[in-house]
Amino acid sequence: MCYRVPVPVVPFVPRLVLPEADPVKRLLIRCLWIFGLLALSCLLLWFQRDGLSDNRGTELSLLDVMYFTIVTVTTVGYGDIVPVTDEARAMITFGINPMRIAIWLILLSTAYELVIRRSVERFALERIKRVMKEHTIVCGFGVKGRAAANELIERGVSPNKIIVIDTDSTILDSAASLGVIGLRGDASSESTLRAASIETASHIIVVPNSDQACVLICLTARDLAPKAHIVAAAREDENVRLIYRSGADTVLAPAAAGGRLLAAVTRSPSSARILSELFEHGKGADIYDYPVLPEDVGKTIDQVEDLFGKLILAIISGEQRLSTVELKSHKLKEGDVAIVYEPAAIRLDEDPTG
Secondary structure (H helix, E strand, O other), X not given: OOOOOOOOOOOOOOOEEOOOOOOHHHHHHHHHHHHHHHHHHHHHHHHOHHHEEEOOOOOOOHHHHHHHHHHHHOOOOXXXXXXXXXXXXXHHHHHHHHHHHHHHHHHHHHHHHHHHHHHHHHHHHHHHHHHOOOOEEEEOOOHHHHHHHXXXXXXXXXXXXXXXXXXXXXXXXXHHOOXXXXXXXXXXXXXXXXXXXXXHOOEEEEOOOOHHXXXXXXXXXXXXXXXXXXXXXXXXXXXXXXXXXXXXOEEEOHHHHHHHHHHHHHHOHHHHHHHHHOOOOOOOOEEEEEEOOHHHOOOOHHHOHHHOOOEEEEEEEOOEEEOHHHHOOOOOOOOOEEEEEEOHHHHHOOOOOO
16 A cells, blocks of 8 residues: 655754865865965064064064964963064954964864864764665755655655765755755765665665766666666666666656656646646655565455555566556466556545554
8 A cells, every 4th residue: 555654853864975085185275274374474473573572682583473473373472572562462463363263263174174074974974884774875966866855755765764975065955954864975986885885775866967977877886786776867868778778777767758748738638637646746646566465466456455446557577567458367476566546535545554
């Protein structure tokens, strides 16, 4: 049976970020910022060196000013050099102190990003890899990826059983608002897919921005997860067969299908309305798979209690799809799947606990 299951509220699910391959570049940029701020501070104090007093009573040299800059910015303050004029004190108060705060913020954010946050993320990734099983991985979180995640949640899949992979942190922020787990990285990379525990995933939805990326992701995913069910979206109708060959179990061409639906509306508006309702779970008709149960083996469709009053569109038996003429007389076998059409009124009025 197909029911609409209430979705539990997930208060918070952390958004994970894979460590970058080479953090040296970002570290060098931050070091340049620090050295630039120190140089600017030293230059400002050099112009105010007449307002600084050395306890040795000697004239301050450039090295003395550089030394005073460092001990001032680091808040060490040995007291051997002090400001004695109002101009020098104002320069330190309103010029040097803001730069000192900026330097400390850069240092603290660098320590957090390169050490603390990375350690927390690695720990969380390892925990997810240990406990995540039978989950769904969504590769790409554009319009189609978001719609797929929303539909999964509507159909009762827990958000913490969905991992979204994308390269854009802003997009992952919107994914986190749904309660799903976000993972920043390249979905065609083995390391990224392994971090998402692809070996234990049950379904992989591949919806990147290009068919080339789709093929590469499917090839990598199929190699790492031979038993997972891979569903992919093709942007061009002509690439559907290629994506199938790359390892996808099901390939859809949403743009082409949408175009056919638009054309169908002009000739058969009523039937097209039913077709459009199939894409809105709980708001219209629904089509779902009914796997044949052990107690159903040997029976005909009319003898299966769970299917009484339901319209059976087809039966998939192995590699064969039975015609409507063959449905009534077919003896169900283990592994058969019935394709059931069910209006929303019948499905939603039943007691989900019964």
